[in-house]
Amino acid sequence: MIARARRSWNRGGRPTAAPYLFLLPTTAYFAIFWILPFIFTIWVSLTNWNILGNLSQARFQGLENYAALLTTDPIFRIAVKNTFFYVVVNVPVVMALALGLALLLNRPLPGRTLFRTIAFVPYGASVVALAIIWKIIYSPTPNGLLNSLLAYAGLPIQSWLNSSSLALPSIMIMDMWKWTGYSMVVFLVALSNIPQMYYDAARVDGANSRGTFRYITIPALRPVFLFSVVTSTIGAFQVFAQVYVMTSGGPANASEVVVHYMYMVAFKWLRMGDAAAMAMVLLGLILVLVMGEVRILGERE
Amino acid sequence: MSSASFRGRSSSRRTAAQEPFTRALLRLLTTAVLYIALLFISFIFILPFVWTLLGSLKRPGELLVVPIQWLPKVPQWDNYLKIFQAMPFGRSMLNSLVVSASVAASVVFIGSLAGFALAKYRFRGQNAYVTFILSTMMVPYFVFLMPTFFMIHALGWVDTYWALIVPNCITAFGVFFMKQFIGATVPDELIDAARIDGCSELRMFLIIVMPLCKSAYLVLGVLTFIANWNDFLWPLVVTQSREMFTLQLLLSSLQDGYGSMKFMPQLMAGTTVGLVPGLLLFILAQRQIVQGIAITGLK
Numbered sequence: 346m347i348a349r350a351r352r353s354w355n356r357g358g359r360p361t362a363a364p365y366l367f368l369l370p371t372t373a374y375f376a377i378f379w380i381l382p383f384i385f386t387i388w389v390s391l392t393n394w395n396i397l398g399n400l401s402q403a404r405f406q407g408l409e410n411y412a413a414l415l416t417t418d419p420i421f422r423i424a425v426k427n428t429f430f431y432v433v434v435n436v437p438v439v440m441a442l443a444l445g446l447a448l449l450l451n452r453p454l455p456g457r458t459l460f461r462t463i464a465f466v467p468y469g470a471s472v473v474a475l476a477i478i479w480k481i482i483y484s485p486t487p488n489g490l491l492n493s494l495l496a497y498a499g500l501p502i503q504s505w506l507n508s509s510s511l512a513l514p515s516i517m518i519m520d521m522w523k524w525t526g527y528s529m530v531v532f533l534v535a536l537s538n539i540p541q542m543y544y545d546a547a548r549v550d551g552a553n554s555r556g557t558f559r560y561i562t563i564p565a566l567r568p569v570f571l572f573s574v575v576t577s578t579i580g581a582f583q584v585f586a587q588v589y590v591m592t593s594g595g596p597a598n599a600s601e602v603v604v605h606y607m608y609m610v611a612f613k614w615l616r617m618g619d620a621a622a623m624a625m626v627l628l629g630l631i632l633v634l635v636m637g638e639v640r641i642l643g644e645r646e
Numbered sequence: 647m648s649s650a651s652f653r654g655r656s657s658s659r660r661t662a663a664q665e666p667f668t669r670a671l672l673r674l675l676t677t678a679v680l681y682i683a684l685l686f687i688s689f690i691f692i693l694p695f696v697w698t699l700l701g702s703l704k705r706p707g708e709l710l711v712v713p714i715q716w717l718p719k720v721p722q723w724d725n726y727l728k729i730f731q732a733m734p735f736g737r738s739m740l741n742s743l744v745v746s747a748s749v750a751a752s753v754v755f756i757g758s759l760a761g762f763a764l765a766k767y768r769f770r771g772q773n774a775y776v777t778f779i780l781s782t783m784m785v786p787y788f789v790f791l792m793p794t795f796f797m798i799h800a801l802g803w804v805d806t807y808w809a810l811i812v813p814n815c816i817t818a819f820g821v822f823f824m825k826q827f828i829g830a831t832v833p834d835e836l837i838d839a840a841r842i843d844g845c846s847e848l849r850m851f852l853i854i855v856m857p858l859c860k861s862a863y864l865v866l867g868v869l870t871f872i873a874n875w876n877d878f879l880w881p882l883v884v885t886q887s888r889e890m891f892t893l894q895l896l897l898s899s900l901q902d903g904y905g906s907m908k909f910m911p912q913l914m915a916g917t918t919v920g921l922v923p924g925l926l927l928f929i930l931a932q933r934q935i936v937q938g939i940a941i942t943g944l945k
Binding site: 354355365366367368370371374377381382383446454460462463464465466467469470472473477478482486493494526530534538582585586604607608620621624625628631632635 | 695760778797816848851898
């Protein structure tokens with residue numbers, strides 16, 4: 346400890362062990378609850394471990410779980426497809442809606458704080474409660490709220506969560522509704538951080554509003570936009586409670602997503618090895634997509 | 647915005663006398679359209695909540711009326727009483743409160759310890775440490791779900807508060823948040839002065855740094871509390887008995903007994919009760935939450 350202590354300094358340039366001690370709980374936590382489980386998941390994904398069985402009986406079987414997932418598990422394939430669809434549709438739609446609303450509310454409109462609060466509230470509400478509420482709204486009977494409104498507008502009614510083609514989109518619509526306000530607030534904060542003098546200077550130089558938007562607003566928003574896209578991508582990949590509460594993945598797996606399926610495989614059917622392999626596949630998918638996003642939306646030199 | 651471009655286009659075509667009137671009319675029209683759009687969007691955001699609140703006071707038959715009957719004829723306060731008697735709402739709220747408050751306190755305190763070390767000292771491996779903490783935020787929790795459950799199981803903690811609190815008691819977000827805050831707001835001169843006065847590093851943290859972090863503690867504490875209050879998957883995995891149910895678990899279990907039309911108003915009453923405490927805190931703390939977004943999301 347003394348030898349290590351010499352390698353850290355306070356601002357006066359004197360050696361001290363203090364930073365190591367201050368970081369001790371955090372370091373211990375990440376070793377126990379991050380590094381260890383991570384390695385464990387990778388290892389389990391390579392075995393046939395069943396949680397009821399003794400860990401010592403788990404047989405190492407290489408990439409067999411992965412191969413089985415990709416070739417013989419049709420539900421996993423549906424779950425991956427659905428999750429991918431979910432992310433690829435929801436992230437751009439939420440970003441577009443949020444950016445549009447943020448630009449709208451960035452003007453000095455009286456009452457915009459109230460509106461911001463209203464749009465922001467779904468983000469603070471619990472997913473479980475919202476899922477129950479939306480399940481009632483989506484009620485397939487002609488007297489469900491949404492169907493009543495559709496009938497009122499002269500549109501055909503739908504069976505929403507009971508329909509294999511609409512179950513997943515119904516959940517996605519609810520999620521768009523929940524997350525748009527959050528991203529809107531993130532964009533509003535970013536917009537308010539752009540110094541007004543940039544705009545004033547551009548005006549003096551004869552720039553019109555389209556010019557200032559193109560050359561001031563967009564570049565200033567770029568890092569925040571990338572941050573929002575990446576965090577919502579990671580978040581959307583983890584969709585669970587909505588599916589668990591609203592459809593349990595049904596009807597006939599039509600709304601199955603990876604984390605929900607993984608939960609069922611691990612904790613209902615106790616096939617830990619398969620579930621661990623799913624976690625790793627999903628992690629790989631997320632990393633690939635996020636890296637793609639960073640490459641496309643990141644800073645260009 | 648639009649007025650600037652309008653001015654540019656119109657001045658070449660119209661006389662000076664017409665201009666102010668046309669411009670004012672156009673601006674008025676734009677504002678009106680804007681407000682109608684905002685009103686409509688607000689309606690969409692708020693309708694599910696209002697519908698649930700009103701529905702919780704209706705008779706079951708009133709939910710089936712075509713066309714929609716918005717207001718209950720006679721408010722059925724009974725719905726709340728019945729669901730409260732049938733389900734352990736008090737206990738599950740207490741569970742959620744204990745868990746969320748403990749986690750928030752721990753995340754805030756330990757986060758500021760680590761954040762202080764990372765912001766105000768120089769040591770070998772410092773940059774790698776910060777990079778590691780940041781990159782952990784990119785890896786979703788489902789990777790850790792099964793091994794963590796296995797650990798909790800091995801410790802005999804399943805169905806206890808420990809299982810709900812300990813695995814969440816430190817967050818990378820908390821450490822990073824406090825590092826950003828302390829780095830930006832705690833003056834180095836103050837720390838130097840304390841050292842000259844012979845103050846130990848730990849004492850300095852406790853009596854100088856911590857009081858300066860009050861506002862950050864509030865922001866991080868609220869964010870962490872709400873996140874844990876609304877958490878669902880982890881409690882679902884480590885809780886078994888109804889006495890240990892958090893509020894979210896209880897809400898999700900309502901569906902089993904109250905899914906039919908006959909119980910719909912009671913289900914809506916239960917959902918309202920489940921929503922109100924979290925939403926109230928969220929709305930009251932909205933300014934802090936927006937501040938939190940400003941501190942971390944935007945570098």
